[in-house]
Amino acid sequence: MNAEAIIRSIEAEYIKSDLPVIHIGDTVRVGVRIKEGGKERVQPYEGTVIARRHGGINETITVRKVFQGVGVERVFLLHSPRVDSIKVLRRGKVRRAKLFYLRDRIGNKATRIKQRFDRSL
């Protein structure tokens, strides 16, 4: 086996096979595992996917939401055990691979992304 194949085989054990198909502009709910005082629970985080980065085991998505008038962005390492679940709630219609322009928008209407219906949830 060559170097590439050996590294892939090591990563394969950690790569999740049950991830949904996530597109840029989708609204997702990410279940984040959190440890609090010895107890573990899953905390949901909901927002719009504005970027995808890297590939394979390093793949991440950036999820943005506006919370109490403050923009919040979290980067999730998709294959991390800390990301418990990802559910696509709504498919968005966008024309960019990175939706960083949403950061400059103010107001509920301006940050809205049109829904598209040709992709299944």
Next chain:
Amino acid sequence: MSVGILGTKLGMTQIFDRETGVAIPVTVVQAGPCTVTQIKTKQTDGYEALQLGYESVKPKALSKPELGHLEKAGASPLRHLKEYRLSDVSAYELGQEIKADIFSAGQLVDVSGLTIGRGFAGYQKRHNFRRGLMSHGSKSHRLPGSTGPGTTPGRIFPGKKMAGRYGGTQVTIRKLEVVRIDTEQNVLLIRGSVPGKPGTLLNIRPANIVGQAA
């Protein structure tokens, strides 16, 4: 003093801790299998050591004396030979295979290898000098600045940091943790980075901890 192993850097990736979910950056290293090509003892050589060979090659890649030396141990043609000094070599015999299983998960190791060669590198890359202004009429973009006083002493002191060859030197990274071992494929996962690019020859041995008898 204990026996180490020769290996090849394959590349880097990250794995996850199953319990905490923390991502661990790891270097994947092909470690061995190495063949014992010579056993040096107090009687014959004045000290005790083990010589290991690694990476089998075609016979035409080696000289006749090298082939003859390896034939004595009954080993196939090997490119790299490396000696490890031991306090007792009686447990080893000629032609014996040393594999990655001499290490265990959680063990600390020292890893030596050649760093990436950067050729003739300037002040910024080689010594982390600050650069000059790139604009506003400045012409000292990546120049060194002053190299010392004037008429007295009238010379530049030895050891002054200047541009020159950078990289391509042997470096040891100490006390790296072995995260996982694949004994079937002789693959080690070592936490953190090691010298060189993928494909570089590495010398991996149990960590030398100061003040602790090995």
